Amino acid sequence: TMEGDQDYLRIVVRKLSETNDQDGREFWSRTLLQMRQTEIEAEVRKAEVEKGKAEAEARKAEAEKGKAEAALEAKRLEEESKKRIIEDLKKLSEARADLVSKTSKNAADEAKLVSLAEQRAALEK
Numbered sequence: 001t002m003e004g005d006q007d008y009l010r011i012v013v014r015k016l017s018e019t020n021d022q023d024g025r026e027f028w029s030r031t032l033l034q035m036r037q038t039e040i041e042a043e044v045r046k047a048e049v050e051k052g053k054a055e056a057e058a059r060k061a062e063a064e065k066g067k068a069e070a071a072l073e074a075k076r077l078e079e080e081s082k083k084r085i086i087e088d089l090k091k092l093s094e095a096r097a098d099l100v101s102k103t104s105k106n107a108a109d110e111a112k113l114v115s116l117a118e119q120r121a122a123l124e125k
Contacts, residue, residue: 009035 012035016028 005035005039 009032012028012031016025016032019025019028
């Protein structure tokens with residue numbers, strides 16, 4: 001634990017300051033250096049974990065952005081499709097009106113032909 005590490009660190013520092021012989025000072029200095037190295041390694045691992053979390057969040061945000069862009073594209077395509085359908089319906093309506101007009105004209109022409117045929121038949125009698 002952090003408190004246990006702090007207590008041990010105090011003991012090591014006290015022993016280092018109390019020890020007068022060279023071997024004892026080297027031992028406590030190495031112990032102190034190892035503790036600091038372990039602490040630094042732990043900080044590096046913690047930083048790597050935080051970096052990994054940040055990268056995961058960035059990937060998640062990128063995925064959300066991709067989803068939003070896909071939804072916008074789908075909406076745009078849907079709107080384009082609706083416009084095309086409306087244009088096609090307008091063209092069909094115009095073609096139908098044109099067909100009705102031509103059919104009416106053909107009926108009128110047929111009526112004229114029948115009338116002319118009747119007049120001819122009457123003249124031939």
